[in-house]
Amino acid sequence: MSDILIDDRIRDWVFLPIIIVMFMIQMFRGLLTKYMDNKKTTQKVTSKAQVGEMIDKNITQQSQRLARLHGLLPDHSFKMKRAHLCDNKSGILTKASEKPAKDPMQSMSMMNPAAMADMLKQNLSGIVFMAVQYQWVSYFFSGFVIGKVPFPLTQKFRSMLQRGVDVQNLDVRYISSISIYFVLLFGGLQKIQQLMFGDDNDEFVDDTQMQMQMQMMGMPTMPSFGQQNDPGKLFIAERTRLEGVKHSFELNKSQDKAIKSLKRFLIQ
Amino acid sequence: MEEPKVELDDLEVNQERLKQNTNQLKNLRVYGSLNAGMIAGILGMDGWIGMGIYVVVFLIVSACLAIKMNFRVKEYFKSSYDAYYSGIGTDLLLFLMIWVIFHNIVNIL
Numbered sequence: 001m002s003d004i005l006i007d008d009r010i011r012d013w014v015f016l017p018i019i020i021v022m023f024m025i026q027m028f029r030g031l032l033t034k035y036m037d038n039k040k041t042t043q044k045v046t047s048k049a050q051v052g053e054m055i056d057k058n059i060t061q062q063s064q065r066l067a068r069l070h071g072l073l074p075d076h077s078f079k080m081k082r083a084h085l086c087d088n089k090s091g092i093l094t095k096a097s098e099k100p101a102k103d104p105m106q107s108m109s110m111m112n113p114a115a116m117a118d119m120l121k122q123n124l125s126g127i128v129f130m131a132v133q134y135q136w137v138s139y140f141f142s143g144f145v146i147g148k149v150p151f152p153l154t155q156k157f158r159s160m161l162q163r164g165v166d167v168q169n170l171d172v173r174y175i176s177s178i179s180i181y182f183v184l185l186f187g188g189l190q191k192i193q194q195l196m197f198g199d200d201n202d203e204f205v206d207d208t209q210m211q212m213q214m215q216m217m218g219m220p221t222m223p224s225f226g227q228q229n230d231p232g233k234l235f236i237a238e239r240t241r242l243e244g245v246k247h248s249f250e251l252n253k254s255q256d257k258a259i260k261s262l263k264r265f266l267i268q
Numbered sequence: 269m270e271e272p273k274v275e276l277d278d279l280e281v282n283q284e285r286l287k288q289n290t291n292q293l294k295n296l297r298v299y300g301s302l303n304a305g306m307i308a309g310i311l312g313m314d315g316w317i318g319m320g321i322y323v324v325v326f327l328i329v330s331a332c333l334a335i336k337m338n339f340r341v342k343e344y345f346k347s348s349y350d351a352y353y354s355g356i357g358t359d360l361l362l363f364l365m366i367w368v369i370f371h372n373i374v375n376i377l
Contacts, residue, residue: 006376015372147372150308151315180368187365192298 004145004174014141014177021136022184023192025129033125040118059096063238071250078247086239093239096232134181138163141177148173289344293333293351300329301359302366309370322363326356 063085070078085093142164153161153172161172161179304325308318330352337344337351345351 011373019369147368148376149368150313150318150371183365183368186361188359188362192302192362 004148006145006147010144010146014146015180018137018141018177018180019184022133022181025133026192029125029129036121036125056096059092060234060238063093063242067238067242067245070245070247073247074249074251075247078249082242082245086242091239093235093242096235130185134178137181138178144176145170145174146177146180147175149175286346293345294355296329296333297326297355297359298362300325301363305363305366306370308363308367309372310374312371312375318367322360323356 066078066081066085073081083091085091088094145162145165149161150173155172158172160182161175162170163176163178165174165176301322304322307325308321313321333351334341341348341351
């Protein structure tokens with residue numbers, strides 16, 4: 001395939017504007033999420049079903065913390081805590097695991113207006129921007145070749161990368177403008193935005209990135225609480241995990257560890 | 269990099285310092301892949317040689333990290349695999365994006 005010469009004006013009026021506009025929109029989205037985050041107040045727990053879910057969540061958190069940090073407790077203390085949770089008759093986990101399985105409809109907790117508003121806001125700041133940018137790019141900049149990818153690709157990518165360009169024999173390397181949109185989208189304008197916004201935004205941007213990936217894979221975004229259809233099984237699993245924990249108090253090993261670390265320091 | 273912390277066991281490792289170190293490492297890797305994309309794009313590399321540039325720059329970043337730490341990995345990260353080799357795939361798409369952009373701007377358009 002002979003080389004195609006692309007007009008300078010395509011670079012000036014198509015390539016660079018797409019990049020600049022997408023970058024600006026990404027920065028704007030970052031500022032928007034930061035602003036909305038500041039505005040968000042803690043939700044009040046109102047309905048009885050929600051109280052029940054919070055109790056379940058706290059119970060699971062307590063048992064997981066105990067299973068993870070058991071080394072910090074001396075023997076009798078750990079045994080007491082474990083009995084409090086796992087006792088055959090009066091332990092919290094055994095009582096909780098006898099609850100009936102919840103209705104899937106109820107456990108989605110879509111009835112809660114605050115949670116729905118939250119989900120709507122997150123969807124808004126994600127999908128709407130993506131859709132708007134896609135429409136803009138495909139409306140204004142369709143039907144011509146914009147550039148070339150540096151690596152060879154198979155024919156299967158032709159439909160994705162050369163949308164709107166109907167020349168059959170054109171090298172798959174020549175791409176249309178919608179493909180530069182995809183490259184920018186997947187490539188990670190978010191990472192560059194992270195670099196610019198600094199460290200305190202890191203965890204939040206990771207969440208939105210994860211959620212975007214989940215949305216793009218087609219899974220619905222579920223709220224983080226109340227999504228277990230059968231809490232009984234979860235509690236039974238937690239209980240077996242706790243009962244299988246081999247407990248040893250870390251303080252017993254502390255002398256050996258101190259000797260080891262002192263040796264390392266002295267020898268250096 | 270934060271001051272060295274003595275690593276004894278799993279319970280003592282989880283500190284704010286390890287988190288800060290890994291964040292710094294992540295930022296470093298993003299810079300590295302940005303630079304790799306610019307190099308590959310401006311020089312007009314094609315195909316697999318470009319991917320080779322990405323790996324080479326990644327290893328250079330790891331080598332500079334090692335020199336900065338004075339080769340004492342254990343004091344800053346959990347393991348040498350973690351610090352040097354683990355995140356090679358995460359910034360690959362970023363490299364591709366920068367490579368495509370610069371290749372187009374410099375060589376074709």
